[in-house]
Amino acid sequence: MTLFTRDFGKVSALAKGAKRLKSAFESGFDLLARCRVVFLHKSTTALDLLTESQLLERFHPRAGSLSHLYGGYYVAELLNALTEEDDPHPLLYDAAVAGLEHLGRDESPFLAVTRFELAVLFEIGQLPDFYSCTICHSDIAPGHPGRFWVSQSGLICSNCGRSEYQPSEFHPGSLAVLHQLLQTEAGEPGEIPVSAQQKKEIRRLMTAAISHVLGRRPKTLSLITM
Numbered sequence: 001m002t003l004f005t006r007d008f009g010k011v012s013a014l015a016k017g018a019k020r021l022k023s024a025f026e027s028g029f030d031l032l033a034r035c036r037v038v039f040l041h042k043s044t045t046a047l048d049l050l051t052e053s054q055l056l057e058r059f060h061p062r063a064g065s066l067s068h069l070y071g072g073y074y075v076a077e078l079l080n081a082l083t084e085e086d087d088p089h090p091l092l093y094d095a096a097v098a099g100l101e102h103l104g105r106d107e108s109p110f111l112a113v114t115r116f117e118l119a120v121l122f123e124i125g126q127l128p129d130f131y132s133c134t135i136c137h138s139d140i141a142p143g144h145p146g147r148f149w150v151s152q153s154g155l156i157c158s159n160c161g162r163s164e165y166q167p168s169e170f171h172p173g174s175l176a177v178l179h180q181l182l183q184t185e186a187g188e189p190g191e192i193p194v195s196a197q198q199k200k201e202i203r204r205l206m207t208a209a210i211s212h213v214l215g216r217r218p219k220t221l222s223l224i225t226m
Ligand SMILES: [Zn+2]
Pocket: 133, 134, 135, 136, 137, 138, 156, 157, 158, 159, 160, 161
């Protein structure tokens, strides 16, 4: 199985006998369950050996919403696809825990999912610069007159914009929300007011940024209604 640990990053480990009724592992190996584990680290390519596990917390997506459940799967997909073994990211672990908690109670998965995407991009050093134009590098601020456009690696200012970018317009209000998300911690309550239009524009931007880094569109993202 693949675990994402706070201290060691991604770990591929063998849990011998985990499916037996009486094993050293509590029945805690559901996807997204948080556990305290003991494992033996093997050198080179061999799988690590899991020897003990204690369930701390299961993932409880907001009742009645498949989107919150898929939001959790999406967190798992990004952790698995964008992190390497033996490369610890304790802050990313904390961001994942906070994101899953929010998916348990927030009305919309939007803030939890978007904050987690920003955290993962930041932690792997792939966060686009959302404060300047990707072409001319001039400052992009919410007070800036006019609109911006979404590119694969960030935003394009109105001077560099072309008519063919029109379908990916990004308004200053969306930029203000995005900057607010970048400046608040993942664990903070999801209380930023976001309009439907801003959600749409920010989701387009984040999907482009994540797909760019993954080299494909994420599998679970299209299942989430924000
Ligand atoms: Zn520009």
